[in-house]
Amino acid sequence: MNGQPVARREHYLNVSYGVKSWLFTTDHKRIAWLYLVSVTFFFFIGGLFATLIRLELLTPQGDLVQAETYNKLFTMHGVTMIFFFLIPSIPAVLGNFLIPMMIGARDLAFPRLNLASWYIYILGGLFTLAAAAAGGVDTGWTFYTPYSSIYSNTNVALTVVGVFITGFSSILTGLNFVVTIHKMRAPGMTWFRLPLFVWSHYATSIIFILGTPVLAISLALVAVERLLNLGIFDPARGGDPLLFQHLFWFYSHPAVYIMILPGMGVISELIPCFSRKRVFGYEFVAFSSVAIAVIGFLVWGHHMFVSGQSVYAGMVFSLLSFLVAIPSAIKVFNWTATLYKGSISYDAPMLYALGFIGLFTIGGLTGLFLATLGIDIHVHDTYFVIAHFHYIMVGSAVMAYLGGIHFWWPKMTGRMYSEGWARLAALIIFIGFNLTFFPQFVLGYLGMPRRYHVYPPEFQVLNVMSSAGASILAVGYVLPLVYMIWSLRYGAVAGKNPWRATGLEWETPSPPPTDNFEVTPLVTEEAYAYDAIEPEAAYAGRPAHV
Amino acid sequence: MILGFPLFPEQASTMAGRVDALFYFLLGVAAFFASLIFFLVVFFAVKYRRRSEDERPKPITGHLGLEVFWTAVPLGLTLVMFVWGALLFFDTYNPPLNAVEINVVAKQWMWKVQHPEGQREINELHVPVGRPVKLMMTSEDVIHDFFVPAFRVKKDVLPERYSTLWFEATKPGEYHLFCSQYCGTQHSGMVGRIVVMEPAEYVRWLGGGATEVSMTEAGEKLFQRLGCSTCHRPDGTGQGPSLVGLFGKPVQLAGGKSVTADEDYIRESIVDPRAKITAGYRPVMPIFKGLISEDGILQIMAYIKSLKREERTQAPK
Numbered sequence: 001m002n003g004q005p006v007a008r009r010e011h012y013l014n015v016s017y018g019v020k021s022w023l024f025t026t027d028h029k030r031i032a033w034l035y036l037v038s039v040t041f042f043f044f045i046g047g048l049f050a051t052l053i054r055l056e057l058l059t060p061q062g063d064l065v066q067a068e069t070y071n072k073l074f075t076m077h078g079v080t081m082i083f084f085f086l087i088p089s090i091p092a093v094l095g096n097f098l099i100p101m102m103i104g105a106r107d108l109a110f111p112r113l114n115l116a117s118w119y120i121y122i123l124g125g126l127f128t129l130a131a132a133a134a135g136g137v138d139t140g141w142t143f144y145t146p147y148s149s150i151y152s153n154t155n156v157a158l159t160v161v162g163v164f165i166t167g168f169s170s171i172l173t174g175l176n177f178v179v180t181i182h183k184m185r186a187p188g189m190t191w192f193r194l195p196l197f198v199w200s201h202y203a204t205s206i207i208f209i210l211g212t213p214v215l216a217i218s219l220a221l222v223a224v225e226r227l228l229n230l231g232i233f234d235p236a237r238g239g240d241p242l243l244f245q246h247l248f249w250f251y252s253h254p255a256v257y258i259m260i261l262p263g264m265g266v267i268s269e270l271i272p273c274f275s276r277k278r279v280f281g282y283e284f285v286a287f288s289s290v291a292i293a294v295i296g297f298l299v300w301g302h303h304m305f306v307s308g309q310s311v312y313a314g315m316v317f318s319l320l321s322f323l324v325a326i327p328s329a330i331k332v333f334n335w336t337a338t339l340y341k342g343s344i345s346y347d348a349p350m351l352y353a354l355g356f357i358g359l360f361t362i363g364g365l366t367g368l369f370l371a372t373l374g375i376d377i378h379v380h381d382t383y384f385v386i387a388h389f390h391y392i393m394v395g396s397a398v399m400a401y402l403g404g405i406h407f408w409w410p411k412m413t414g415r416m417y418s419e420g421w422a423r424l425a426a427l428i429i430f431i432g433f434n435l436t437f438f439p440q441f442v443l444g445y446l447g448m449p450r451r452y453h454v455y456p457p458e459f460q461v462l463n464v465m466s467s468a469g470a471s472i473l474a475v476g477y478v479l480p481l482v483y484m485i486w487s488l489r490y491g492a493v494a495g496k497n498p499w500r501a502t503g504l505e506w507e508t509p510s511p512p513p514t515d516n517f518e519v520t521p522l523v524t525e526e527a528y529a530y531d532a533i534e535p536e537a538a539y540a541g542r543p544a545h546v
Numbered sequence: 547m548i549l550g551f552p553l554f555p556e557q558a559s560t561m562a563g564r565v566d567a568l569f570y571f572l573l574g575v576a577a578f579f580a581s582l583i584f585f586l587v588v589f590f591a592v593k594y595r596r597r598s599e600d601e602r603p604k605p606i607t608g609h610l611g612l613e614v615f616w617t618a619v620p621l622g623l624t625l626v627m628f629v630w631g632a633l634l635f636f637d638t639y640n641p642p643l644n645a646v647e648i649n650v651v652a653k654q655w656m657w658k659v660q661h662p663e664g665q666r667e668i669n670e671l672h673v674p675v676g677r678p679v680k681l682m683m684t685s686e687d688v689i690h691d692f693f694v695p696a697f698r699v700k701k702d703v704l705p706e707r708y709s710t711l712w713f714e715a716t717k718p719g720e721y722h723l724f725c726s727q728y729c730g731t732q733h734s735g736m737v738g739r740i741v742v743m744e745p746a747e748y749v750r751w752l753g754g755g756a757t758e759v760s761m762t763e764a765g766e767k768l769f770q771r772l773g774c775s776t777c778h779r780p781d782g783t784g785q786g787p788s789l790v791g792l793f794g795k796p797v798q799l800a801g802g803k804s805v806t807a808d809e810d811y812i813r814e815s816i817v818d819p820r821a822k823i824t825a826g827y828r829p830v831m832p833i834f835k836g837l838i839s840e841d842g843i844l845q846i847m848a849y850i851k852s853l854k855r856e857e858r859t860q861a862p863k
Contacts, residue, residue, distance in 0.1 A: 062734075067732055068731050071731060071733070138730070138731070139728075140728045144689060144728065146688055146689075147730060151654070235707070236705065242704070275603070276596075276601060276602070276603055277603050277606065278605045280609075281607075281608035281609070281612075282607070284608065305635075306691065307689075307702045308702055308704055311635065311636065315632050315635070318628055322624035322625070322627065322628050325620070325624060329616065329620045330613070330616065330617055334613075336583060336587055336590070337612070339586075343597075343601035343602075344591050344595050344596055346591075346595070354591065358583075358584060361579070362580060365575075365576035368572060368575075368576065368624065368627060369572050371627070371628075372572060372628070373631040373632050373634065373635030374565055374630065374633070374634025374635050375568055375569055375572065377635065377698065377700050378565050378569075378695070378699075381726040382726065445554065445569070446552065446553075446555045447555050447693070447695025447724065449726035450728075451728040451734070452724075453733075453734045454734045456737075461551045530602075
């Protein structure tokens, strides 16, 4: 106990060895590693598709790949990145690893279900990879009907089956988190003592549970129409193509919040730690997560302003879309206010967090343009939209994900990464990202439509700028992969709390024992008690004032 | 053009300036808040940088007044954006009554246009400057989207129904026409040009193909060739209802409901006549689905629209 070095302390990584000990584990920390390895794999697959897209767009002509190939590239880029990287990334890796530790539990409520979720995710991934290997799919990740259900002659059914299956992994993970957060909090861990990371994962889990089944239904209907020739979405057979868009966006807009809410949770941990201050307006940050999850279900129609839905529906969805922007603004203001009169250090995770605020601010503010009916008519389906959602889903979400991975890396591995390289990577990613995606706002307002293989020559300069930025961004994304792997063997040994952070996960040794805690912690303090007392003293498990 | 490429698209319609004005307003608001946040983050990060490892900043748990302030101000600003944007949007839905109506049929991967005077174009659309133009659009296959950046207009074009879009060009010239809803392999090849001409020039252009038959005449011929005229007699003595003065008027249906005879209703009554039966008539009309092209339906539509009540004497023989 007390973290004094024992010759060979047993922890979750060395408790057993061998492939079987990993593939049959029910330890949430090991399952987090299974996810970490698999989402990293899918991230680089998706990145490969993106690289080919950016290379093709260097010239206005279609000279690198055929139109058909280009359409498959952007489709598989979207499908891979959204369903197999972004959605599982923070929840399934960091959420899995941290939620039980943050609330003082030994594991998630359903450890075997947790492992099953990973297998379901992998099964879905294999279907999708098989679809790619069999020639790919060209519908766009949005699978709009009747193109996807009738006209496309690519592997649509195989792909939607893959996404359908993977959806169940999300549903089960969400269920596991909700039950765990409700039932397994340590004594004294009241709702308002929960770290904000847990609040945002709670909100995310609600979306997982309520939204994902609708995606499953809509994709199943596409497969049914395609395979059995039933007229569901095809108007030539009495179906309604707009019905698909309604069903699809009913899930896929909340899915955007699935991708960003956990990131907001990470940022709410990093900023207090590296400012050594409580989060400003804890309740407002906590409830804004819930507000985003709830209002986020009511804004799907803003993807359909020019689709032919009624003009009044458009107005209602526009108003609601403005409302959902408010909780995000509240979070940004509160994070910024947390810095005020803090003690701010520039450790790598903090650089990622500050970068997140910058990119999220731009991404959020440009969302207002899209919610504005009169402007959306012009920018809908152009590169303006591409730039906007990449600022949120890549700029912000990946920034938060990497910030979180760096922050909890010593806890997960017991090793420190190289601080210098990590700061450099954060900087390169921030700069590379802006160079890649900022020009796309201009391109979009100029009118360049998305999903264009060939484009008018006057758009070339901005496209070349974007591709050049992407090459810098790629370097930024490869760097952490290298120095993180390097640190596993050569990194400095981390103590149990290298950042002197609050939170139960820092109260246990790094790497943690299989059961997370040697003694069930007793919580007597609110989260983020960075003031006055040493963080270790905040927990009655080891009272300091004795 | 300082950078060698434009930052803003050309303004060539009455809507363009209005959309841009709203865009500039949002750009101003966004720039203000982005600068504010960037400034505060950098300023705090520098001013309150950690000077010693022993620092214990005083906790600040929050400030209700500030929370209310930074909730209310963005809320107020977004409501302005909402109202302004909604008003603009509403106008794009309501074409002026004097608009020239041009028909557009989209298919993988081309735009087929027919003017009321009968001229046909592919991937081109000639329009006069200074006159509102209303497009009546449908698709033969998947969903497409008619997008003219210089006009700031865009509308999805769906199969089996009509979408409309209107604009009034303000500057002669040639502008891009893009399909902006992904529609398959040659999506990025489904582009064309809009040619905006001086009115006199437009009239000359229209007269260019002297042998063209107008949409209405073509529709009338089709109406007779397909045998529609046998039952839909102008005096109402046939097996089907008279179509004179039908367009835009309410129709009493069997079963008590009533429906306005708009383009979608008329289209449906041609391709699937049994979907809605006019009160007092029997469902005897054959289904024309597959027997008539989208272009043909639009021609018959033009003909039916031309059958005005006061012009009864000029109705078909």
